[in-house]
Amino acid sequence: METSNKITFSRRNFMRTTALAGGGMLIGFNLFTACKEAVKPPVDIADLNFNDFNAFIKIADNGMVTIFSPNPEIGQGVKTSMPMIIAEELDVPWENVHVAQGVLDTKNYTRQVAGGSQSIRFGWDALRQTGATARQMLVNAAAAKWGVDASECSASEGIITNSKGETLGYGDVVKEAAALEIPENTALKEPRDYKIVGADAINVDMEKIITGKPLYGLDYKVDGMVYASVLRPPAFGQKLSAFDDMGAKAVEGVSDVIRFGEKVAVLANNTWSAMQGKKALKATWSDNSSLENTEDHDKILTEILDGNKFETRREDGNVKKAFAQADKVIERTYESPFLPHNCMEPMNFYADVTDDKIHLVGPIQTPEGTANRVANMLNRDVNDIHLEMTRMGGGFGRRLYGDFVMEAAEISNLAKKPVKVVFSREDDMAAGIYRPAIKYRIAASVKDGKLTGYHLKEAAINSNMYGLIPHFFPAGCIDNYKVSTANHQSKITTGAWRAPYTNFLAFAEQSFFDELARELEQDPVQLRIDLLQNVKGNTDDRIQYSGQRMEDTIKLAAEKGNWGKQEEGVYQGFAAYYSHNTHVAELAEVVMKDNFPVVTKVVVAVDCGIVINPTGAKNQIEGGVIDGIGHAMYGDLAFKNGVPQATNFDEFRLIRMQETPKVETYFVQNTLSPTGLGEPGLPPAGGAIANAIYNAAGQRLLKQPFVKHIKAEVKELVG
Amino acid sequence: MPTYNITVNGDKKAVDASPETPLLWVLRDHLDLVGTKYGCGIGQCGACTIHLDGTATRSCLLPVSTAEGKNITTIEGLSDNGDHPVQEAWKAVDVPQCGYCQAGQIMTASAFLKDNPNPSESEIREAMHGNICRCASYNRIEKAVAMAAEKMS
Ligand code: FES
Numbered sequence: 001m002e003t004s005n006k007i008t009f010s011r012r013n014f015m016r017t018t019a020l021a022g023g024g025m026l027i028g029f030n031l032f033t034a035c036k037e038a039v040k041p042p043v044d045i046a047d048l049n050f051n052d053f054n055a056f057i058k059i060a061d062n063g064m065v066t067i068f069s070p071n072p073e074i075g076q077g078v079k080t081s082m083p084m085i086i087a088e089e090l091d092v093p094w095e096n097v098h099v100a101q102g103v104l105d106t107k108n109y110t111r112q113v114a115g116g117s118q119s120i121r122f123g124w125d126a127l128r129q130t131g132a133t134a135r136q137m138l139v140n141a142a143a144a145k146w147g148v149d150a151s152e153c154s155a156s157e158g159i160i161t162n163s164k165g166e167t168l169g170y171g172d173v174v175k176e177a178a179a180l181e182i183p184e185n186t187a188l189k190e191p192r193d194y195k196i197v198g199a200d201a202i203n204v205d206m207e208k209i210i211t212g213k214p215l216y217g218l219d220y221k222v223d224g225m226v227y228a229s230v231l232r233p234p235a236f237g238q239k240l241s242a243f244d245d246m247g248a249k250a251v252e253g254v255s256d257v258i259r260f261g262e263k264v265a266v267l268a269n270n271t272w273s274a275m276q277g278k279k280a281l282k283a284t285w286s287d288n289s290s291l292e293n294t295e296d297h298d299k300i301l302t303e304i305l306d307g308n309k310f311e312t313r314r315e316d317g318n319v320k321k322a323f324a325q326a327d328k329v330i331e332r333t334y335e336s337p338f339l340p341h342n343c344m345e346p347m348n349f350y351a352d353v354t355d356d357k358i359h360l361v362g363p364i365q366t367p368e369g370t371a372n373r374v375a376n377m378l379n380r381d382v383n384d385i386h387l388e389m390t391r392m393g394g395g396f397g398r399r400l401y402g403d404f405v406m407e408a409a410e411i412s413n414l415a416k417k418p419v420k421v422v423f424s425r426e427d428d429m430a431a432g433i434y435r436p437a438i439k440y441r442i443a444a445s446v447k448d449g450k451l452t453g454y455h456l457k458e459a460a461i462n463s464n465m466y467g468l469i470p471h472f473f474p475a476g477c478i479d480n481y482k483v484s485t486a487n488h489q490s491k492i493t494t495g496a497w498r499a500p501y502t503n504f505l506a507f508a509e510q511s512f513f514d515e516l517a518r519e520l521e522q523d524p525v526q527l528r529i530d531l532l533q534n535v536k537g538n539t540d541d542r543i544q545y546s547g548q549r550m551e552d553t554i555k556l557a558a559e560k561g562n563w564g565k566q567e568e569g570v571y572q573g574f575a576a577y578y579s580h581n582t583h584v585a586e587l588a589e590v591v592m593k594d595n596f597p598v599v600t601k602v603v604v605a606v607d608c609g610i611v612i613n614p615t616g617a618k619n620q621i622e623g624g625v626i627d628g629i630g631h632a633m634y635g636d637l638a639f640k641n642g643v644p645q646a647t648n649f650d651e652f653r654l655i656r657m658q659e660t661p662k663v664e665t666y667f668v669q670n671t672l673s674p675t676g677l678g679e680p681g682l683p684p685a686g687g688a689i690a691n692a693i694y695n696a697a698g699q700r701l702l703k704q705p706f707v708k709h710i711k712a713e714v715k716e717l718v719g
Numbered sequence: 720m721p722t723y724n725i726t727v728n729g730d731k732k733a734v735d736a737s738p739e740t741p742l743l744w745v746l747r748d749h750l751d752l753v754g755t756k757y758g759c760g761i762g763q764c765g766a767c768t769i770h771l772d773g774t775a776t777r778s779c780l781l782p783v784s785t786a787e788g789k790n791i792t793t794i795e796g797l798s799d800n801g802d803h804p805v806q807e808a809w810k811a812v813d814v815p816q817c818g819y820c821q822a823g824q825i826m827t828a829s830a831f832l833k834d835n836p837n838p839s840e841s842e843i844r845e846a847m848h849g850n851i852c853r854c855a856s857y858n859r860i861e862k863a864v865a866m867a868a869e870k871m872s
């Protein structure tokens with residue numbers, strides 16, 4: 001979407017202003033919905049609530065601006081970049097802007113989910129228009145004070161100037177501005193005039209992070225609160241038969257032991273005692289005969305791929321015919337394991353359930369849905385619930401699920417105490433909502449040296465790729481094209497994991513294209529560019545990506561990474577993928593050390609539209625790429641009789657400093673609306689390194705984690 | 720429950736805790752110093768790193784009973800105003816993503832640079848290898864440690 005400076009909808013209904021009792025002006029605004037008729041922002045900051053507004057801007061009478069944003073921060077930097085957009089249009093120096101985490105009441109809060117890299121994309125227009133409208137009100141107030149026409153005044157850096165050169169600070173006119181009509185048709189800035197958007201702004205919580213101030217859910221504490229450590233069924237599918245809490249109760253500091261459902265909570269006056277108490281519980285579990293094993297999943301998924309019970313998710317042309325007429329058909333199967341999220345801050349939540357209200361505090365990406373579930377579970381009115389979000393020590397999708405909030409609420413309700421549930425690392429890894437194990441089988445038909453057909457099959461545990469993915473690259477590039485999916489229902493809980501589905505699908509497809517290029521005797525980068533020509537002008541509006549933007553992104557990565565011109569002993573690999581509205585291309589470099597391939601560098605090109613905060617944007621890409629490499633190389637979670645076989649970082653290997661390449665990030669320069677960055681850097685990483693490893697070591701990696709498969713084979717190959 | 724006298728960031732504190740309680744939880748739950756983070760509890764991630772008589776130590780594996788009489792420094796006490804050269808470098812490089820691991824990273828880096836003020840790239844990578852950053856801000860951690868080293872030497 002082209003960024004335009006036209007107002008597309010009436011601002012008047014989306015914001016309201018008041019003069020604050022203590023001085024200054026308060027603007028309440030909604031991002032996507034009109035405000036209710038009668039609502040006004042409070043006259044006291046202490047009374048801020050987010051029932052009627054998504055966020056507030058306070059302009060103090062000294063000109064300082066505070067933005068109260070309840071948008072949860074999980075490490076994607078939206079808490080920094082969204083206020084930057086307001087500040088840009090409001091036209092105040094960034095140094096004068098302070099961002100405060102808003103306390104969230106969940107009703108009417110429209111964009112409360114921090115997932116899917118969507119926050120920026122959805123907020124862009126609304127945030128700009130809010131900032132611009134507020135600026136216009138300040139200008140109008142100054143003009144009235146001077147007795148001149150507003151068109152003779154301009155505002156910049158928090159100062160309003162009239163044609164005589166007289167000036168007034170924003171703070172000087174806030175009182176008057178607050179009483180004015182909210183103007184319509186305020187012009188937005190042209191992207192070339194941006195001063196804050198596009199300039200580096202460091203993380204707004206920096207000071208607190210580097211000095212260890214309380215920020216995260218795990219740091220939250222109130223007087224009288226107890227800590228709960230929960231014993232859950234060790235295997236997925238098991239039920240609690242009986243338990244003995246003698247040992248647990250003997251642990252110093254333990255106050256209560258409470259059974260709820262299939263779980264037992266141990267409450268204590270400190271975290272360590274609660275954890276020790278849990279360890280001292282003796283429980284027996286009813287053995288379910290159908291406990292699952294990784295070998296079983298493996299067999300089942302292969303059977304699905306070999307069978308014919310698929311749902312067709314997209315079909316162009318006639319794949320069957322293309323395959324029947326082919327000179328050659330290439331087919332590969334790619335396999336991935338379950339993955340836990342392993343947020344650095346383990347799951348935790350605070351709950352205080354009393355007869356008149358329910359107070360919930362902690363790191364959660366879906367406050368509204370979770371509040372509703374808690375209300376349902378406890379048979380309470382959702383208006384009794386007051387939910388506060390803390391900064392999150394990582395999300396990656398795990399904190400979309402409110403299971404730990406439900407636990408906290410249930411325990412507090414039973415114990416009649418304020419309770420904080422704290423997962424140990426072992427709890428966190430073993431009670432996961434995992435990235436499901438998936439297999440892809442991709443087949444391509446070749447006729448007269450050309451790609452004529454393409455068939456992607458997905459066999460996944462529990463659920464299949466979401467609706468838009470069949471229309472991602474390379475949909476529209478190949479005349480005969482088909483995507484089919486099927487799944488197997490398991491007792492193991494699965495869900496969204498950073499860049500759901502595409503985190504592994506991109507590896508499969510981008511590895512496949514590399515092989516295809518070899519088969520067609522074409523340069524892998526050129527093959528992709530050639531294919532993309534076919535999607536240009538395609539009128540199928542289901543297709544999600546842009547052929548031109550993808551091509552430009554690929555060319556930028558190839559140019560910056562010196563594709564095809566590597567030094568002796570350096571091997572390159574390429575991958576490009578579109579996800580979460582962002583186009584990304586990656587060129588990986590691998591060298592062999594002690595007969596083992598080592599990724600030394602990844603050059604990344606990204607088209608995410610306008611880059612709001614370059615330092616934050618690069619941080620997201622660097623993190624996404626290294627995360628993608630880490631999980632492709634090492635990530636593995638197997639199950640034996642329903643029990644996860646890794647429960648801490650001694651058994652589950654995460655990438656560490658010495659295994660990390662240098663990541664160089666380049667942005668495609670344009671003035672298109674911004675898109676997300678938290679996820680799209682990850683999907684191409686696995687394919688880029690797998691293709692480089694092939695060039696370095698001659699081995700095609702089809703299964704993740706690579707480390708399990710490289711070791712034996714490559715050593716032999718190169719050794 | 721026995722009482723332990725420990726010195727944290729220069730202050731003498733008396734805490735009642737069972738002897739095997741890890742210092743991590745004493746700091747967080749008993750003394751309200753929550754800058755030191757819990758990540759794994761088994762010495763694998765480095766989120767809980769503190770300085771024990773100046774040496775980087777995993778507080779999740781250190782029973783409070785063995786910390787008596789020692790000088791403990793946590794992230795809260797690393798500098799008066801958040802201006803230790805390592806903290807300054809962290810700001811300049813804009814290191815944190817979610818930020819959760821960063822206190823541990825900073826404590827590891829600051830102890831390392833005290834012993835080795837002129838590290839090579841590979842020494843930095845080795846020194847920081849024990850600290851996990853799930854957000855993978857590793858490139859920036861590496862850059863910030865190098866920058867701090869330059870400032871300190
Ligand atoms: S919590 Fe101590 S090393 Fe992980």
Ligand code: FES
Nearest residue numbers: 818820852853854
């Ligand atoms: S910044 Fe999130 S774990 Fe390091």
